[in-house]
Amino acid sequence: MGKIKIIGTASRDVPYDMMQVTIKFHSWDKSVTNAVNKTDTLCDDFLNVLLENNFDISKIHMGDIEINQKKVSNDSAGEPLRLSVSTNKSIIIPTPFNMNCLNFLKDTVKDMGADANLSVNYYYSNTSDIDNALIEEAIADSRKKAEIAAKAMGQHIIGISEATINKSNNRYSDDNKSYDLCDIFACLSSDSPTNQLTANTSKLSASVEVDWIIE
Incomplete structure (x- = not known):
């Protein structure tokens, strides 16, 4: 082991x-x-x-x-x-x-x-759900890599000994707050084509350092 x-x-x-x-x-x-x-x-x-x-x-x-x-x-x-x-x-x-x-x-x-x-x-209004999904994906990525390494050594994974989670810092979140200020504006603003534009994006990431137990 x-x-x-x-x-x-x-x-x-x-x-x-x-x-x-x-x-x-x-x-x-x-x-x-x-x-x-x-x-x-x-x-x-x-x-x-x-x-x-x-x-x-x-x-x-x-x-x-x-x-x-x-x-x-x-x-x-x-x-x-x-x-x-x-x-x-x-x-x-x-x-x-x-x-x-x-x-x-x-x-x-x-x-x-x-x-x-x-x-x-x-x-972002709330990044908790996104963070949880990214952590799951990062763990799956770690396991996939670990399985390849273990197979190369003629062994297999039997569990996790320890895991350290890191999330990116390029986010500002106002968790658990809800604002409903804009419902009326669709009929008030001008017919500018910019009304059809969408929000910019930011890359959110997570990494997980996992100690896999193999035998």
């Missing part, structure tokens, strides 16, 4: 099923009060559009709020120091991947003519 250590691997390209849309509103002014009011109005106007379209904004998260002040002047023109204020206010929208929804949010910002940045991060 002996042991052989065999590493098995498995991988697959999995499409993202969630997206996190971050919208950051900006304003600039000489007055702190005016700058803050402008940013607040932009954010409020955007949220009011969503409310008018039956969007449940209670599922939207408040992001960063920034107020930056500095004194500036144009020395060449002999301009005295004056206050320059910039403000930022962000909201974060986690929702299932849906191009109609994304286009609607983007078009709303555009139609408002708002000073704003829009960014999107894609991720």
Whole structure:
């Protein structure tokens, strides 16, 4: 009776099923009060559009709020120091991947003519089932390799002594959370051909180092 250590691997390209849309509103002014009011109005106007379209904004998260002040002047023109204020206010929208929804949010910002940045991060709602399947496939791959090695030595596998599982780190998962924000957007967004696009994929993988018992 002996042991052989065999590493098995498995991988697959999995499409993202969630997206996190971050919208950051900006304003600039000489007055702190005016700058803050402008940013607040932009954010409020955007949220009011969503409310008018039956969007449940209670599922939207408040992001960063920034107020930056500095004194500036144009020395060449002999301009005295004056206050320059910039403000930022962000909201974060986690929702299932849906191009109609994304286009609607983007078009709303555009139609408002708002000073704003829009960014999107894609991720998985739950990777547990995928991980379990990859681990099973990796163990099967290890066993197949072990059987070939054991056969070459005139032996066969009788069990497992020890196994170490490794999963890839190229994943962000928001396990066990469910968002239903996009059901209404199919009839609201424009007829852009991008509505037909699908989510990008990421390669998920697992490896298993198994000590097989042979005799």
